[in-house]
Amino acid sequence: MADQYAQSGEAVRPSEIPEIPAIPAIPAIRWDEPPEGPVLVLLDQTRLPGEESELVCTDPPALVQAIRTLAVRGAPLLGIAGAYGVALAAARGFDVDEAADALAGARPTAVNLAYGARRAQTAYREALAGGADERRAAGAVLAAARAVHAEDAEASGRMAVHGLALLDELMPGGGHRVLTHCNTGALVSGGEGTAFAVALAAHREGRLRRLWVDETRPLLQGARLTAYEAARNGMPYTLLTDNAAGSLFAAGEVDAVLIGADRIAADGSVANKVGSYPLAVLARYHHVPFIVVAPVTTVDPETPDGAAIEVEQRAGHEVTEVTVPFVPVAGTGAEAGGGIAVAPLGTQAYNPAFDVTPPELVTAIVTEEGAVSPVTAEGLAELCARSRQV
Ligand code: MRU
Secondary structure: OHHHHHHHOOOOOHHHOOOOOOOOOOOOEEEEOOOOOOEEEEEOHHHOOOOOOEEEEOOHHHHHHHHHOOOOOOHHHHHHHHHHHHHHHHHHOOOHHHHHHHHHOOOOOOHHHHHHHHHHHHHHHHHHHOOOOHHHHHHHHHHHHHHHHHHHHHHHHHHHHHHHHHHHHHOOOOOEEEEEOOOOOHHHOOOOOOHHHHHHHHHHOOOEEEEEEEOOOOOOHHHHHHHHHHHHOOOOEEEEOHHHHHHHHHOOOOOEEEEOOOEEEOOOOEEEEOOHHHHHHHHHHOOOOEEEEOOHHHEEOOOOOHHHOOOOEOOOHHHHEEOOOEOOOOOOOOOOEOOEEOOOOOOOOOOEOEEEEOHHHOOEEEEOOEEEOOOOHHHHHHHHHHHHHO
């Protein structure tokens, strides 16, 4: 059956698919210091997969805009961006506290964003309090941002190890058929990502039979970004509309759901891309494990439960129009477009960017410190404490 689905999803014959390298030419984020002054260079994710282009941010307001428009996105990468953004403010003579506030508040749900910005801000304040001048304090904040970046890369590798061990334990014998939602790979991380990194590890070990990729309406992170990463890594993947997930479960084609998280409350409630909660309900009904993979920095002990998580509401036009900046994908014959209305003028839209899955629907939360299953407040707190001891 999996092969049938794969075939029906093919847009072009395999011989027509161009060779693409596993790693994009442009990293998701990088700090650079050209003669004109320091900059933060982003891979503009709004233009993928049609075009790999750089977006150069020379000041914090430009970065705030890039965050709001999802040119840079995904919880761990937002943490890295937030930290570098404060470094940019310090290096370019902006008010660091003002920049940290603007960056931390650019999007409300992914707690990593505020974590990265505040950690960098603290490094700056501590350097000044320790007697450093502004130039040296700017160096300290850049070092903090580089540390956030490196720690995320390291955490990604460890999550992949723990996540694959859990998959193997839950489904001995391999041949995993994994469904994922949104985008959780190298595009959102200093390393290879969170949930996607686990699927990639399974693929490298020859144990991934299929990666089912939800398209992820309305901004298509699955179709545009996860399919792009899966193709680059030579993974066996098939794209489906979000609406098709139910029949896929019913057909017995899903062995596990692997998703990331934007914020995990102290009780284990998981905020992730809208559409995750329905998958958790489907998974429970069909007795399929629903696994969340996220670094410890995504766990927010200050948020007691799911009801306390602020869910970002985005503009209605993302639903009423096809608004993804649309760069034609070579070889598909598509025309450039974007902003095309698909609903009558004046239609109101409900467009939450995330939803919240209660802990009782989550089989396990995998972090770089190991997995917690069943998901309890105590288990999560223990993992977080372990991370703080290092
Ligand atoms: O709105 P986005 O694209 O930033 O949403 C991203 C997600 O929901 C991801 O699943 C989440 O950040 C986890 S990324 C490892």
